[in-house]
Amino acid sequence: MPDVATADAPNKSNTGGTILSVRNLEAWYGESHILHGINFDVNAGEVVTLLGRNGAGKTTTLKSIMGIIGKRSGSVRFNDQEIIRATSDRIARMGIAFCPEERGIFASLDVRENLLLPPVVRAGGLSLEQIFDLFPNLKERLSSQGTKLSGGEQQMLAIARILRTGASFLMLDEPTEGLAPVIIQQIGHTIARLKNEGFTILLVEQNFRFASTVADRYYVVEHGKIIDGFANSELQANMDKLHTYLGV
Amino acid sequence: MQALYAQLLVGLINGSFYALLSLGLAVIFGMLNIINFAHGALYMMGAFCAYFLLTYGGIGYWWALIIAPIAVGIFGIILERTMLQWLSGLDHVYGLLLTFGIALIVQGIFQNYFGSSGLPYSIPDELRGGVNLGFMFLPIYRGWVVIFSLVVCLATWYLIERTRLGANLRAATENPTLVRAFGINVPRMITLTYGLGVGLAALAGVLSAPINQVRPLMGADLIIVVFAVVVIGGMGSIMGSIITGFTLGVVEGLTKYFYPEASNTVVFVLMVLVLLVKPTGLTGRTA
Numbered sequence: 001m002p003d004v005a006t007a008d009a010p011n012k013s014n015t016g017g018t019i020l021s022v023r024n025l026e027a028w029y030g031e032s033h034i035l036h037g038i039n040f041d042v043n044a045g046e047v048v049t050l051l052g053r054n055g056a057g058k059t060t061t062l063k064s065i066m067g068i069i070g071k072r073s074g075s076v077r078f079n080d081q082e083i084i085r086a087t088s089d090r091i092a093r094m095g096i097a098f099c100p101e102e103r104g105i106f107a108s109l110d111v112r113e114n115l116l117l118p119p120v121v122r123a124g125g126l127s128l129e130q131i132f133d134l135f136p137n138l139k140e141r142l143s144s145q146g147t148k149l150s151g152g153e154q155q156m157l158a159i160a161r162i163l164r165t166g167a168s169f170l171m172l173d174e175p176t177e178g179l180a181p182v183i184i185q186q187i188g189h190t191i192a193r194l195k196n197e198g199f200t201i202l203l204v205e206q207n208f209r210f211a212s213t214v215a216d217r218y219y220v221v222e223h224g225k226i227i228d229g230f231a232n233s234e235l236q237a238n239m240d241k242l243h244t245y246l247g248v
Numbered sequence: 249m250q251a252l253y254a255q256l257l258v259g260l261i262n263g264s265f266y267a268l269l270s271l272g273l274a275v276i277f278g279m280l281n282i283i284n285f286a287h288g289a290l291y292m293m294g295a296f297c298a299y300f301l302l303t304y305g306g307i308g309y310w311w312a313l314i315i316a317p318i319a320v321g322i323f324g325i326i327l328e329r330t331m332l333q334w335l336s337g338l339d340h341v342y343g344l345l346l347t348f349g350i351a352l353i354v355q356g357i358f359q360n361y362f363g364s365s366g367l368p369y370s371i372p373d374e375l376r377g378g379v380n381l382g383f384m385f386l387p388i389y390r391g392w393v394v395i396f397s398l399v400v401c402l403a404t405w406y407l408i409e410r411t412r413l414g415a416n417l418r419a420a421t422e423n424p425t426l427v428r429a430f431g432i433n434v435p436r437m438i439t440l441t442y443g444l445g446v447g448l449a450a451l452a453g454v455l456s457a458p459i460n461q462v463r464p465l466m467g468a469d470l471i472i473v474v475f476a477v478v479v480i481g482g483m484g485s486i487m488g489s490i491i492t493g494f495t496l497g498v499v500e501g502l503t504k505y506f507y508p509e510a511s512n513t514v515v516f517v518l519m520v521l522v523l524l525v526k527p528t529g530l531t532g533r534t535a
Contacts, residue, residue, distance in 0.1 A: 066429050092431030104426045106419045113415040118430035165431070 016044025019169060019200050020065070025074035025084075026224075027057075027064040034060045036224040037074070042169075047191065047201040049211040052221035053247055058204040059101055061221065062171045065202075066098045067091045078169070093121045097167035101174045101204075103158040105146040111138060114146040114157055118165045125166035134190055135160050152183035159190065170194070171202045176210050188213050208242065220245045253384035255505040256498060261390050261459065263497020264397035265452050265470065270477040270489040271401055272448035275408070278421050278484035279441040282332060282343035287474070288467025289351040290446045293320045294453025295462045296358060299369055309372040309458070316454045317447035324446025328439050351468070358464035366461030393455050400451065401490040404444075408486050417441060421484070476519045482529025492530065 018041045025038040035057050042048045050058045064072045067088035076084045083091050092098075097118070106114055115131070115138070132139040135156040141149060149157060155175055162170060172191070176184045184207075191201060191214045205211040211218070212235055220228040222245065230238050269291060276284045297319050298312035307315065327350065335343050375389040408414035420427040420434050428434040453467070460466055477496055481488030496515050504511040522530060 068425055068429055088425070088429040089431050089433050092429055098429050100426060104423060106422050108418040108422060109415055113419075116412065117415060117419055117427070119432060121431050162430075 016046075016200075018042070019044045019079060020202070021075070021077040022061075022065065023075040023077075025061065025064055025076060026072065027060050027069045028071040029060075029069070034224050035064060035072075038064075038221070038224070038226055040219050040226050040229065042200060042202055044200050045195070045198060046216045047195050047203060047214050049203045049205050049208075049215040049218050050221050051205060051208055051211065051218055051242070051246060053245075054206070056221040057224040058221050059173055060224075062098065062173050062202065062204055065091075066096065066171065068098075092118070092165075092167070095122060095167045096169045096171065097162035097165055099158045099162055099170065099172045099175065101177065103154045105149070105154045105157060107145065107147040109146050110143050111146055111149065111157060112142045115142075115161050115164065118161050120164060120166050122166035124168070126163040128164070131160045131163060134163075134193070152179050152186070155179060155183070155187065156190075159187070163194070168198065169200045169202070171204075173204045174206065175203070176205065176207050184210055206246070208246065250384055252502075252505050255501040257384070257386065257390060257501075258504070259498040259501020260394045260494065261497070262500060263494035264394050265456055265493075266474055266477045266497050267401050267490050267493025268397050268448055268452035268455075269470065269474040270481065270493045271404055271486065272445035272452075273474065273478050274481070274484055274486055274489040275404070275448070276442055276445040277478070278486075279417060280328075280332065280336075280343075280438055281340065282335065282347065283340055283475075284445070285344055285348040285471070286327070286350040286354065287347075287445075287449050288469075288471030289354040290320055290324060290467070291449040291453040291456070291470065292358065292462075292464060292467035293323065293354065294450025295369070295457040295460075295466060296362075296453075296464075297450065298454040298457050299367055299462045302369065309454070312454050313451065317450040320450035320453075321443040321447035325439055325443040327446075328442040332442065333435070333438070351471075355464050355468060362464055364463065364465060366463045366466075369457035369462050371458040389458060393459070397452075397455065398494075400448070401493075404448065405486050405490060473515055476515045478529075480515075480519050480522045480529055482531040485529065485531040488529060488531030 020042040022038055022040050025035055026033070027035040038057070038061055050061060052058050060069060063069045065076050067083070067086055072084065074084060075082060078094060078096060081094065083094065106117070109117065115128070126134070137153050138157060138160060141153065146154070146157065159172065159175065175187050179187070188210060191203070195201060195214070203211065203215065212232065215232050217231050218229065218235070219226045220242070228241065228245065269287060273284055273287055276282055294316045297316035298309065301307040301312045301315060331346060332343065335346065371389045375392050378385050378387045379391070408417055416427065416432055416437065420432070420437055424434045456466065477492050478489055480496065481492035496518070499518070500511055500514055503514045
């Protein structure tokens with residue numbers, strides 16, 4: 001198994017140095033061994049997408065980086081600091097923000113409370129005005145119960161609340177899942193705008209057509225390993241391979 | 249008619265204790281998912297703490313209202329850190345058995361040293377005497393207990409339902425893993441919440457000391473009714489516990505006037521009826 005993270009280094013379209021470095025990451029759910037040695041890098045200012053079929057280990061990779069999976073080993077370095085043994089609250093305070101696949105909107109909180117829930121971990125986060133500029137719908141629904149929002153609005157809320165925190169590294173798990181095409185387009189514009197504003201984004205997606213509109217690079221995850229990686233400029237050349245990987 | 253008003257007042261007093269204790273239980277259950285059977289013993293410790301402060305330290309009632317909840321709250325925090333935290337994620341029955349065991353041990357220790365009879369704790373001078381309301385005589389201390397309990401209950405409700413800290417608590421009740429991944433130290437929040445719930449029990453103990461005397465089993469006598477209050481109000485529901493606590497105290501008082509034979513069972517009859525009609529309690533949410 002070649003070290004994909006190292007092998008594809010010349011193709012990186014990044015604008016900065018490595019911000020996240022994952023090496024030999026393994027993770028378990030109870031007795032089930034899910035990740036079998038994940039290796040990849042993310043550079044500052046990039047949008048990197050993890051592609052793969054259902055159950056390949058993409059979400060587990062994000063959760064392992066975030067410290068949510070109890071049993072994990074290997075190395076995860078963020079801004080040159082080892083975080084594999086850190087608790088998730090400490091990882092969040094270091095500047096990594098996570099937007100889960102199920103969105104994690106709290107039913108007992110209204111939209112404003114959901115939005116203000118994650119604490120500001122460092123300066124540089126978006127103000128509420130900037131957030132309402134990105135997602136105008138949220139401003140009109142501030143006093144609604146969080147789970148009464150539409151699927152698209154919930155996704156916007158899930159992304160919006162982590163933008164307040166000042167975290168510069170965002171991990172978005174399938175942000176387009178189950179959304180209407182017009183909402184997917186809006187999420188795409190948002191990700192592009194965040195990238196322009198200097199955020200680094202690690203995206204998990206099954207919808208690579210959407211991913212291709214925002215990503216700089218891709219890694220393909222299969223059976224708990226990274227099996228391939230390429231830059232967005234190489235997407236067309238890798239399309240057949242990608243169809244095979246994803247079973248499209 | 250005087251007797252009816254007197255029973256109403258007794259009902260309100262009991263309701264105050266039910267509300268304060270069930271509020272603490274609701275906070276603990278909502279946040280830690282633990283059915284805290286030690287709550288009665290911790291209520292008793294609050295009363296004993298006030299007694300010790302007065303007897304051995306010469307520290308009176310007003311300071312005891314502050315010191316006892318803090319001291320017993322710290323004891324609760326130690327319990328949570330050393331024992332209860334290990335039960336996270338396990339079936340409710342483990343928490344119930346552990347806290348029941350703790351209650352038996354704590355009560356046993358106090359019974360060993362102080363026997364079963366009550367120790368006197370006098371009403372503070374400022375709250376002695378009474379007021380003639382025309383239709384009844386109102387002892388000032390009892391009026392104070394009702395008003396103070398109501399204020400504490402509403403303040404706790406406000407803290408949990410209307411503040412940023414309360415939003416964190418409610419969110420952590422729903423999904424502690426995600427709240428922690430947002431950078432909030434959930435284990436510390438759980439510990440402090442347990443301390444808060446225990447502190448409320450101890451506060452009720454201090455309020456109760458001048459009325460009911462200080463006895464090792466004073467909490468054991470009360471806790472079963474308080475659990476019925478929590479079940480009727482809805483497990484984990486803050487406002488449900490407050491309203492149900494006061495209401496059931498009054499219902500119990502009225503039953504004592506109209507049909508005394510049923511006064512000890514009326515709360516449990518109501519609990520059965522509520523569970524038959526609404527299994528989640530009057531204000532409880534479905535899972």
